[in-house]
Amino acid sequence: MRWEGNRESDNVEDRRDSDGGGGGMPVFGGRSIGIGTIVIALLGGWVLGINPLTILGLLSGGGGPVQVQQQQAPAHRPPADDRLAKFVSTVLADTEDVWTDVFRQGGGNYQQPRLVLFRGATPTACGTGQAAMGPFYCPADRKVYIDLGFYETLKNRLGAPGDFAQAYVIAHEVGHHVQNLLGISSKVDQMRGRVSQVEYNRLSVRLELQADCLAGVWAHHAQNARQILEQGDVEEAMNAAAKIGDDALQRAGGGAVVPDSFTHGTSAQRQRWFHTGLQTGSVKACDTFSSNAV
Template sequence: MRLDGHRESENVEDARGQGGGGGRFIGGRGIGIGTVAVAVVAGWIFGINPLTILGMLSGGGSPVVEQQAPAGAPPATDPKARFVSMVLADTEDVWRAQFSAIGKTYREPKLRLYTGSEVTACGGGQAAMGPFYCPADEKVYIDLSFYETMRTRLGAPGDFAQAYVIAHEIGHHVQNLLGVSEQVQRARQRSDERTGNQLSVRLELQADCYAGLWAHHAQRSRQILETGDVEEGLNAAAQIGDDAMQRNAGRQVVQERFTHGSSAQRVTWFKRGMEGGKLEGCDTFRAAQ
């Protein structure tokens, strides 16, 4: 990716080194490393958000929201943090313009870097969960060690693959601002498990399409892509499909348990966003399949 010389976002919080190594508390009970491991594995196998499982394992109910430790900007000499900051800035530019075009104002999210574990308004976050977005505080959370996991364990190397991960989570922020996430949540509460999972798949595929939409406009305005970048992004989308994750966990592929979409679906919608670059082209909820 060509990001040298691009501006860096002022919305990055650096909380690395502040995490509680033994685990945080949710709902009054301690969440240790073993519990987190159970949550992550169960999430991969059964297609459930690990944060939801952690809430159940910790006694249920609403999570106790603890005060986050103050966090400043990352050091200017940290290349990984600068990369994340430049990608975030690029998403800000793209989505500000997209919202303006439909008569809305884009509210920029924060991106919080952490190490190990972190308190969020959605409950306790752990590095093993991978990057995630919390709508309650409008923040994207990422432990940068996940990028090494992408390269060595998920078979998804490359800087554009890393940028795709951030753009996907920003896609969830866009859904939150547009009210899509709330509508899906209400519909899931009225639905059976199978229908609820199908709604989750459409929500995730739309976030993939929004990631592609970002790439379309970033390339059009600032020529960020280099040879091989598109292939890196498509490969990353394929490697984190539900069918690929189930196979990697040694399980039979069960489509009814999909919550993010198959590898083919994720690739298709990411490509659709990249090629079309239009919000209406990412309406996964009106798509026949």
């Protein structure tokens, strides 16, 4: 991926030298949205395919965002010599440029999210975020959270190496931010408790697949504007999408594949929707909720 020398975002908070925001059991009242239950699913022995943030939200009864009581040092930008943080900051900046243009063309105003780098655990407006959850987006504070150690998991445990696979992860979470701005996330969250858990899982799948498609929309426009793609980059993203499909994760965990428990979509679905966004560059083409077959 061609990224070096491109603009870096001013919206990156580096909390990696903080104390992690305290320990104990996290309590969630708002729904955080993540790329997958990857680390906790593979290492913690949880039932795969169910987002731990969703589970914690149900246990806490849902409701509004939790007021975080922990104190922490003010966030600051990452060091200039931190190559991985520089990469993430550059990818975030590229998503800012793309989505600002897309919203403007649609007559809207894109409000940029912030991206938080942390280690272990950190306070969020959705509760205590933990590295074991993988990267996630909190709609309540409009921030993307990532422990950069996740990229080692993506490469070494899941078999999805490559810088564009890493960029896809960021673009997916920014896709959730776009959904939040468009009011899509809140409509899905309002269905919690109104439909069965199986039906809610199906809505979650459509939400996650749409975020995959929106990641593809970003890649489409970034390529047209800045020619960021190198040979093999698209394959890296497609491979990553395949490795984090619900069916692939359940097989990797040694368990049975249980479609009713899916919350993110199968490998084939995630690949197909990312490819749809990449090929079309159209937000309208990412309407997974109106599609008869996801």
